[in-house]
Amino acid sequence: MSRAISLARVALGSTSPNPAVGAVIVKDGRIVGEGYTLPPGQRHAEIGALEQAGGDANGAVLYCTLEPCCHYGRTPPCTDAVIAAGIARVFYGATDPNPRVSGGGAAALHAAGISAGYVRTPETVELYEGFAKHVVTGQPFVVAKFAMSLDGKIATHAGDSKWITGEPARLRVQEMRKELDAIVVGIGTVLADDPQLTARDAEGRPLAAHLQPVRVVVDSAARTPVGARMLQEPGRTIVTVGGNAPPGRVGDLRAAGAEVCLFPGDDRRVDLAGMLTHLGGLGLVNVLVEGGGTILGSMLDVGLIDKVHVFIGAMLIGGMDARSPIEGRGAGSMRDVWDLRETRLEQIGPDWLITGYPHRG
Numbered sequence: 001m002s003r004a005i006s007l008a009r010v011a012l013g014s015t016s017p018n019p020a021v022g023a024v025i026v027k028d029g030r031i032v033g034e035g036y037t038l039p040p041g042q043r044h045a046e047i048g049a050l051e052q053a054g055g056d057a058n059g060a061v062l063y064c065t066l067e068p069c070c071h072y073g074r075t076p077p078c079t080d081a082v083i084a085a086g087i088a089r090v091f092y093g094a095t096d097p098n099p100r101v102s103g104g105g106a107a108a109l110h111a112a113g114i115s116a117g118y119v120r121t122p123e124t125v126e127l128y129e130g131f132a133k134h135v136v137t138g139q140p141f142v143v144a145k146f147a148m149s150l151d152g153k154i155a156t157h158a159g160d161s162k163w164i165t166g167e168p169a170r171l172r173v174q175e176m177r178k179e180l181d182a183i184v185v186g187i188g189t190v191l192a193d194d195p196q197l198t199a200r201d202a203e204g205r206p207l208a209a210h211l212q213p214v215r216v217v218v219d220s221a222a223r224t225p226v227g228a229r230m231l232q233e234p235g236r237t238i239v240t241v242g243g244n245a246p247p248g249r250v251g252d253l254r255a256a257g258a259e260v261c262l263f264p265g266d267d268r269r270v271d272l273a274g275m276l277t278h279l280g281g282l283g284l285v286n287v288l289v290e291g292g293g294t295i296l297g298s299m300l301d302v303g304l305i306d307k308v309h310v311f312i313g314a315m316l317i318g319g320m321d322a323r324s325p326i327e328g329r330g331a332g333s334m335r336d337v338w339d340l341r342e343t344r345l346e347q348i349g350p351d352w353l354i355t356g357y358p359h360r361g
């Protein structure tokens, strides 16, 4: 199963709106076939593994990270192929949250006399947390990420922020970008840092366009510069604007290659919930919000953040005017704070990464 999880991770970021699955076929203690999910419309993980195993699949054991599907979607049911190949036993790491499958895959295998066992692991649960939300609600799973000093600052009072975390933590962010479907930033970040917002390889070269996350800028008044670096990068850039966006600027941004979408909220700023619904409708399942503080604050205030990755650099910055990662209105009383559930702490080079799921009340 741990090999199947590694295979699923290879596919992460290239399968949405489908889940990334890994599959391994074992015969007489030896791996005879491996596969992972290809982009939508192409073959599922199990099919790749069965093709590789050929006749060796007969009497073999299949390990897959997700319950094999039993329905006709863009591709035929994996359960039919598993049964036809003569697989003797199946172990799967998560029940498919898709209401069209959800236990039906295991039932189809049982009905054919194949024992199918559910082996729940923390990794397989985490692999499908985004898919589980999106397939049921149509909304993307929102992951917030920021880096701060031990005293909770994201820059000095003069605005210097390079770098709070070291190289290994920044490489981890690159992996996250590759595995997620979209990166969301606020206009403040674009104006301050002119970021490229690309997924890059270890040498710093941008990955191919189809591996790039969709870049999304929340830009109420359409202030994104037409010369912004992200508009030159491979992949899509969506600029979401509010009710006050000057039509001339919208036209200029479209001419510069951005997709401009209008989401007028009550206060003429971007309606963030509406924007997320739109991103979900585009098939973007997992989105990473990288800041800055305004957008993270606006999202947390209305409960739009599902998960956080907090990188902490072992340093103290100080200064009452030095900014913190989450602004917005925030909690007034300790009754209203967001508790982090299922927290995890990892050392990454000289820094720490804390991951958790915000929960209130």
Ligand code: AOF
Pocket: 018, 019, 020, 021, 022, 036, 037, 040, 041, 042, 043, 044, 045, 046, 066, 067, 068, 069, 072, 073, 074, 075, 076, 078, 096, 098, 101, 135
């Ligand atoms: C599997 N193996 O590798 C994946 C599965 O439109 P389709 O035919 O590609 O089906 C998509 C659905 O299949 C998706 O919503 C999810 O329920 C399941 N994904 N199932 O057996 C795979 N990616």
Ligand code: ZN
Pocket: 044, 046, 068, 069, 070, 076, 077, 078, 079
């Ligand atoms: Zn399938």
